[in-house]
Amino acid sequence: xxxxxxxxxxxxxxxxxxxxxxxxxxxxxxxxxxxxxxxxxxxxxxxxxxxxxxxxxxxxxxxxxxxxxxxxxxxxxxxxxxxxxxxxxxxxxxxxxxxxxxxxxxxxxxxxxxxxxxxxxxxxxxxxxxxxxxxxxxxxxxxxxxxxxxxxxxxxxxxxxxxxxxxxxxxxxxxxxxxxxxxxxxxxxxxxxxxxxxxxxxxxxxxxxxxxxxxxxxxxxxxxxxxxxxxxxxxxxxxxxxxxxxxxxxxxxxxxxxxxxxxxxxxxxxxxxxxxxxxxxxxxxxxxxxxxxxxxxxxxxxxxxxxxxxxxx
Amino acid sequence: xxxxxxxxxxxxxxxxxxxxxxxxxxxxxxxxxxxxxxxxxxxxxxxxxxxxxxxxxxxxxxxxxxxxxxxxxxxxxxxxxxxxxxxxxxxxxxxxxxxxxxxxxxxxxxxxxxxxxxxxxxxxxxxxxxxxxxxxxxxxxxxxxxxxxxxxxxxxxxxxxxxxxxxxxxxxxxxxxxxxxxxxxxxxxxxxxxxxxxxxxxxxxxxxxxxxxxxxxxxxxxxxxxxxxxxxxxxxxxxxxxxxxxxxxxxxxxxxxxxxxxxxxxxxxxxxxxxxxxxxxxxxxxxxxxxxxxxxxxxxxxxxxxxxxxxxxxxxxxxxxxxxxxxxxxxxxxxxxxxxxxxxxxxxxxxxxxxxxxxxxxxxxxxxxxxxxxxxxxxxxxxxxxxxxxxxxxxxxxxxxxxxxxxxxxxxxxxxxxxxxxxxxxxxxxxxxxxxxxxxxxxxxxxxxxxxxxxxxxxxxxxxxxxxxxxxxxxxxxxxxxxxxxxxxxxxxxxxxxxxxxxxxxxxxxxxxxxxxxxxxx
Numbered sequence: 001x002x003x004x005x006x007x008x009x010x011x012x013x014x015x016x017x018x019x020x021x022x023x024x025x026x027x028x029x030x031x032x033x034x035x036x037x038x039x040x041x042x043x044x045x046x047x048x049x050x051x052x053x054x055x056x057x058x059x060x061x062x063x064x065x066x067x068x069x070x071x072x073x074x075x076x077x078x079x080x081x082x083x084x085x086x087x088x089x090x091x092x093x094x095x096x097x098x099x100x101x102x103x104x105x106x107x108x109x110x111x112x113x114x115x116x117x118x119x120x121x122x123x124x125x126x127x128x129x130x131x132x133x134x135x136x137x138x139x140x141x142x143x144x145x146x147x148x149x150x151x152x153x154x155x156x157x158x159x160x161x162x163x164x165x166x167x168x169x170x171x172x173x174x175x176x177x178x179x180x181x182x183x184x185x186x187x188x189x190x191x192x193x194x195x196x197x198x199x200x201x202x203x204x205x206x207x208x209x210x211x212x213x214x215x216x217x218x219x220x221x222x223x224x225x226x227x228x229x230x231x232x233x234x235x236x237x238x239x240x241x242x243x244x245x246x247x248x249x250x251x252x253x254x255x256x257x258x259x260x261x262x263x264x265x266x267x268x269x270x271x272x273x274x275x276x277x278x279x280x281x282x283x284x285x286x287x288x289x290x291x292x293x294x295x296x297x298x299x300x301x302x303x304x305x306x307x308x309x310x311x312x313x
Numbered sequence: 314x315x316x317x318x319x320x321x322x323x324x325x326x327x328x329x330x331x332x333x334x335x336x337x338x339x340x341x342x343x344x345x346x347x348x349x350x351x352x353x354x355x356x357x358x359x360x361x362x363x364x365x366x367x368x369x370x371x372x373x374x375x376x377x378x379x380x381x382x383x384x385x386x387x388x389x390x391x392x393x394x395x396x397x398x399x400x401x402x403x404x405x406x407x408x409x410x411x412x413x414x415x416x417x418x419x420x421x422x423x424x425x426x427x428x429x430x431x432x433x434x435x436x437x438x439x440x441x442x443x444x445x446x447x448x449x450x451x452x453x454x455x456x457x458x459x460x461x462x463x464x465x466x467x468x469x470x471x472x473x474x475x476x477x478x479x480x481x482x483x484x485x486x487x488x489x490x491x492x493x494x495x496x497x498x499x500x501x502x503x504x505x506x507x508x509x510x511x512x513x514x515x516x517x518x519x520x521x522x523x524x525x526x527x528x529x530x531x532x533x534x535x536x537x538x539x540x541x542x543x544x545x546x547x548x549x550x551x552x553x554x555x556x557x558x559x560x561x562x563x564x565x566x567x568x569x570x571x572x573x574x575x576x577x578x579x580x581x582x583x584x585x586x587x588x589x590x591x592x593x594x595x596x597x598x599x600x601x602x603x604x605x606x607x608x609x610x611x612x613x614x615x616x617x618x619x620x621x622x623x624x625x626x627x628x629x630x631x632x633x634x635x636x637x638x639x640x641x642x643x644x645x646x647x648x649x650x651x652x653x654x655x656x657x658x659x660x661x662x663x664x665x666x667x668x669x670x671x672x673x674x675x676x677x678x679x680x681x682x683x684x685x686x687x688x689x690x691x692x693x694x695x696x697x698x699x700x701x702x703x704x705x706x707x708x709x710x711x712x713x714x715x716x717x718x719x720x721x722x723x724x725x726x727x728x729x730x731x732x733x734x735x736x737x738x739x740x741x742x743x744x745x746x747x748x749x750x751x752x753x754x755x756x757x758x759x760x761x762x763x764x765x766x767x768x769x770x771x772x773x774x775x776x777x778x779x780x781x782x783x784x785x786x787x788x789x790x791x792x793x794x795x796x797x798x799x800x801x802x803x804x805x806x807x808x809x810x811x812x813x814x815x816x817x818x819x820x821x822x823x824x825x826x827x828x829x830x831x832x833x834x835x
């Protein structure tokens with residue numbers, strides 16, 4: 001298992017380098033002069049040329065790229081073109097907020113989707129099953145932007161129960177978590193439901209029932225234990241999406257996270273910040289996928305044996 | 314049974330959705346109805362309360378770019394930095410420069426300014442302001458001396474300096490009042506420029522930096538040693554919070570979670586007008602929306618075509634669509650906040666018949682096709698209205714949405730025949746006219762590639778005296794000349810809106826926006 005993990009980590013490096021190359025190339029080829037944004041009304045050709053030289057932007061593309069990659073291996077993500085602050089500092093200030101938001105959303109999503117998915121699989125034709133499906137689809141259909149504002153207007157302005165913006169306390173995490181969690185609830189619920197229904201139809205479940213095993217043990221011990229695999233995979237993908245796709249929620253609730261940082265950097269042609277954010281996202285996605293694989297190995301003894309025996313993915 | 318239940322659920326869903334529709338609970342008719350103009354009715358206010366010795370929470374749309382004023386050119390950056398930093402001049406309500414760190418200014422000649430500083434001015438680190446700090450601050454690369462006709466800045470003694478300009482330059486106080494004219498201790502600047510670390514800025518303003526959370530908030534605390542005892546902060550601290558979403562900012566003011574919102578969205582106008590707990594303040598801004606014609610194009614090098622477009626654009630309709638009616642039509646290149654403004658130097662009006670006659674006289678009765686560029690959502694709406702207006706005189710416009718950073722490249726490649734844009738005008742016309750219409754700005758912001766020797770002469774004459782009474786007639790003549798040549802089609806000047814708690818005292822607005830936050834208190 002250890003060898004497998006190390007191999008996966010090493011494989012992530014060329015993936016991240018590939019992402020950096022593609023993004024750097026796109027930013028390099030995108031039309032527009034970032035010095036016009038930085039210098040504003042003080043732009044002149046001389047000032048622009050001087051600034052480009054100071055920022056290293058007048059060097060050939062490959063020189064810029066390899067210089068940037070070299071800095072990454074030395075622990076630096078460069079300095080923002082706009083604020084001149086180290087990109088690492090900006091990311092370090094925002095990444096924990098995005099992770100906190102992601103964790104809160106994940107809790108809401110799983111708390112809402114897994115129990116309902118299980119119930120829905122065991123009683124597929126019940127009213128609760130239908131209602132929960134409708135609610136989940138509503139959460140998927142409603143724009144996060146709109147849902148967030150509605151929640152603020154109701155819980156914050158009308159009832160005065162929760163703060164409208166920021167991430168200062170546990171209470172301020174509730175509404176953004178519900179907003180983002182609701183969007184992902186439908187897919188998690190559907191995956192849980194279909195996976196459980198698949199397992200419930202298996203012969204070993206019929207055997208367990210015939211043996212007199214309690215209904216609770218049949219569902220939670222025998223069926224759910226085998227249904228976890230696709231659910232874990234879905235959760236792994238969901239985490240990656242939540243990390244990178246929180247910009248709307250961050251904007252509505254004024255959470256200083258990675259999503260807003262990257263959107264602002266893209267709009268201002270701040271290449272080091274864009275690439276720095278994507279490096280972090282790429283590493284996170286790679287780690288999330290690896291974590292999902294490891295969790296699957298712990299959940300399913302067959303996969304664990306496969307890794308232990310052959311040491312390959 | 315299940316079908317009946319499903320049907321009942323659907324009916325309930327439709328009923329709930331229908332109940333959520335319709336107008337909000339507030340009525341705009343009680344507030345007077347009209348949504349245009351600066352004489353807006355204000356939501357009823359509450360009584361003042363509190364000691365005036367508290368924290369004021371200020372909401373802003375974007376985070377501060379940097380504490381270094383050379384890197385931080387936006388209006389929102391200025392609203393933070395002007396509280397931290399002192400300058401030789403501050404600005405008044407009409408943007409007229411008012412002396413701050415400068416105690417006395419004497420013109421030794423038309424090109425020599427002797428400035429005497431207040432003594433005993435303390436920086437936040439306890440050191441005293443001296444002339445060498447001022448000289449070092451102003452001589453920074455990218456600062457005042459980079460774009461002003463300044464020949465030299467010299468220290469005379471500990472509290473006196475002399476600025477020498479290459480020619481008579483009456484706009485120097487205006488330049489010194491910009492945030493790029495911020496004064497720092499020389500020792501601090503040397504260390505900050507060497508290390509690039511501006512995380513603990515040292516200024517001599519009414520506040521000092523307490524803390525900053527990137528992307529979230531900046532907290533400034535009152536500097537009790539500010540040199541002007543009578544004008545120290547009336548609150549303990551200012552907390553600037555970054556809230557990107559306009560509706561969220563409005564809700565936070567309504568809830569009382571914040572005290573003042575610098576970026577009020579007019580989409581919430583009807584919501585706040587019926588709320589007695591909040592107060593909406595407004596002022597005409599110095600931001601001009603305009604169309605500029607690239608005169609290198611065959612049809613746009615014809616003055617009659619440009620004049621025709623000035624007649625064909627219905628400015629009020631553009632305002633109604635692009636700004637929800639919250640702007641003032643503009644017919645001059647200078648907004649009302651700028652010295653020497655003339656309301657309508659070319660006597661333009663919305664007159665389609667006159668526009669068609671001019672197009673026929675120019676030989677373009679059948680019109681032509683061209684492209685208009687827009688780089689913001691508001692300018693996109695402007696372009697769409699202009700497209701509709703110009704279709705009436707047979708001009709077919711294709712709207713091209715671009716990024717702000719693309720403008721200079723497209724101008725250089727002559728790919729912006731009709732440009733829609735904005736300009737933040739200064740109080741002094743000498744900071745507006747040469748930068749937009751002068752020959753020296755051909756590779757900068759003279760989008761029109763306009764060259765007129767008569768204009769260049771008038772620019773020199775306009776800056777030849779320090780007396781506004783002498784200068785104004787030249788700027789009147791400049792506005793008439795530019796109206797006649799019609800290289801711009803000025804459209805409107807926006808309204809600034811600030812939303813505050815109704816009982817918040819000391820809210821002050823100038824054409825640049827809200828300022829003097831040190832006066833805010835309850």
